[in-house]
Amino acid sequence: MSPPVKVIGALGSTFSHRVEAALCLKGVPYELIQEDLNNKSELLLTHNPVKKKVPVLLHGDQAICESLVIIEYVDEAFEGPPLLPIDPYDRAVARFWADFMDNKLLKPFWLAHWTEGEVQKGFAKEAMENLALLEVQLRGKRFFGGDTVGYIDIVFCCLAPWLSVIEEVTGMTVVDESEYPALRQWEKEYNSYEALKPCLPGRDQLVAYFTENKEKYKMYANAWAQQ
Amino acid sequence: MAGEKNKGLQLLDFWVSPFAQRCRIALAEKGLPYEPLEQDLSNKGELLLRANPVHGKVPVLLHGGRPICESLVILHYLDEAFPEAAPALLPSDPRARAHARFWADIADRKVFECGTRLWKLKDGEARARARGEMVEALRALDAELGDKPYLAGEAFGFADLAVVPFAAWFPGYARLGEFSLEEVCPRLAAWAERCGERESVARNMHLPEKVCEFIAYLKDKYGDK
Numbered sequence: 001m002s003p004p005v006k007v008i009g010a011l012g013s014t015f016s017h018r019v020e021a022a023l024c025l026k027g028v029p030y031e032l033i034q035e036d037l038n039n040k041s042e043l044l045l046t047h048n049p050v051k052k053k054v055p056v057l058l059h060g061d062q063a064i065c066e067s068l069v070i071i072e073y074v075d076e077a078f079e080g081p082p083l084l085p086i087d088p089y090d091r092a093v094a095r096f097w098a099d100f101m102d103n104k105l106l107k108p109f110w111l112a113h114w115t116e117g118e119v120q121k122g123f124a125k126e127a128m129e130n131l132a133l134l135e136v137q138l139r140g141k142r143f144f145g146g147d148t149v150g151y152i153d154i155v156f157c158c159l160a161p162w163l164s165v166i167e168e169v170t171g172m173t174v175v176d177e178s179e180y181p182a183l184r185q186w187e188k189e190y191n192s193y194e195a196l197k198p199c200l201p202g203r204d205q206l207v208a209y210f211t212e213n214k215e216k217y218k219m220y221a222n223a224w225a226q227q
Numbered sequence: 228m229a230g231e232k233n234k235g236l237q238l239l240d241f242w243v244s245p246f247a248q249r250c251r252i253a254l255a256e257k258g259l260p261y262e263p264l265e266q267d268l269s270n271k272g273e274l275l276l277r278a279n280p281v282h283g284k285v286p287v288l289l290h291g292g293r294p295i296c297e298s299l300v301i302l303h304y305l306d307e308a309f310p311e312a313a314p315a316l317l318p319s320d321p322r323a324r325a326h327a328r329f330w331a332d333i334a335d336r337k338v339f340e341c342g343t344r345l346w347k348l349k350d351g352e353a354r355a356r357a358r359g360e361m362v363e364a365l366r367a368l369d370a371e372l373g374d375k376p377y378l379a380g381e382a383f384g385f386a387d388l389a390v391v392p393f394a395a396w397f398p399g400y401a402r403l404g405e406f407s408l409e410e411v412c413p414r415l416a417a418w419a420e421r422c423g424e425r426e427s428v429a430r431n432m433h434l435p436e437k438v439c440e441f442i443a444y445l446k447d448k449y450g451d452k
Contacts, residue, residue, distance in 0.1 A: 049367075050333065050367045062322050062325075064322075064325045064329075065329055066328070066329055066332055068328075068332075069325050069328045069329050069332065070325070072324070072325070072328065073321050073322070073324070073325040076321040076324060077321040077322075088304055088307035088308040089290075089293060089295070089304070089308070091303070091304070091307060092295045092300050092301075092303065092304045092307075095297070095299075095300040095303060096295075096296055096297055096300050099297050099299075099300065100281060104281070104282070133281060223353075226352075226353045227344060227348075227353055227356075227357070
């Protein structure tokens with residue numbers, strides 16, 4: 001019998017949600033350990049000494065870090081429906097889009113909401129160009145992978161439960177419904193997907209969290225913008 | 228016969244790109260023949276822009292004309308599309324695979340990304356942060372290596388393959404960041420030499436001096452003034 005699975009995660013972290021979503025879809029029971037990111041625990045720092053970040057998957061005596069690494073681990077180490085496609089080329093395409101999310105879209109998308117003035121405009125332009133590529137990918141499909149939520153969908157989760165929350169907290173809209181109808185429809189589909197219900201964050205909780213930490217997130221955003 | 232061995236592989240390449248280097252080493256490791264196509268990145272051609280419309284970057288692997296972009300994605304693809312081509316780049320055990328992927332990601336997100344900020348940014352808080360993160364990442368790599376011959380353990384593996392092209396960049400980064408490699412990561416030099424004993428790596432390594440020249444060129448052309 002497989003040793004127990006725990007996730008060191010945090011409310012508010014899209015990366016943490018990715019891991020929970022992967023475990024949910026794979027049908028792997030787990031215990032969630034909520035981390036207070038303002039006061040990082042010994043448990044987190046011991047198991048992720050290099051990056052000191054959530055999420056961390058604990059499986060027996062193994063600690064796996066980095067959300068994309070964890071998702072592939074979950075897919076490979078446990079029985080259950082596959083998260084990534086089976087065909088090598090389709091897998092390469094899926095991994096490409098995951099890389100796109102983290103290395104091309106995430107920064108402008110996030111900073112377009114959390115910064116202001118000319119800086120905000122620059123990030124919004126970049127975000128919208130990148131989002132347009134996703135809009136094309138989604139056209140005619142319910143999810144990026146087809147009829148069911150898969151790897152690419154959970155990788156893009158910051159465009160689902162988080163999107164309307166940060167729009168509300170920051171007062172900024174970048175993903176306009178009229179320009180990105182497929183993306184906004186996908187957002188609704190993701191947020192109401194039955195198999196993800198056990199791990200979807202509560203909207204009110206997320207709003208409260210980001211409202212409480214608004215100044216901190218604005219500060220992080222401005223620092224990130226200068227890099 | 229060339230036709231029998233031909234796997235229909237082409238690599239859109241650029242000599243100094245450590246990402247393209249990874250792919251060249253991987254193809255050599257697996258004994259997979261390919262057509263190298265050096266790109267002019269200052270004047271990107273149709274082939275590159277069609278193959279990688281999102282980023283316009285190398286490396287791109289073309290397999291029967293179908294593009295695969297991003298070096299680590301390419302490495303995974305080589306294992307999965309050519310399972311008969313030994314050795315496997317990634318180990319078979321999921322935990323070992325996760326370990327390999329984690330350290331490959333450190334090379335991308337910490338070493339290369341911080342290195343880029345080091346030559347690009349003017350002196351100031353942001354640049355100081357980049358320097359700090361770079362030193363931290365190199366210390367972490369050194370600590371992970373420890374007394375092992377390779378990052379993966381007793382044998383050369385995916386993590387070593389992913390990180391080794393950056394070895395030629397370390398001296399340049401150390402110069403820019405004004406830190407000592409001997410002090411920060413004393414074991415990495417020996418590790419790089421050990422990796423360089425493999426033919427696949429030896430044939431695809433660059434001299435640090437050439438990479439330093441290239442970094443100086445990048446700083447001059449694209450650095451913040």
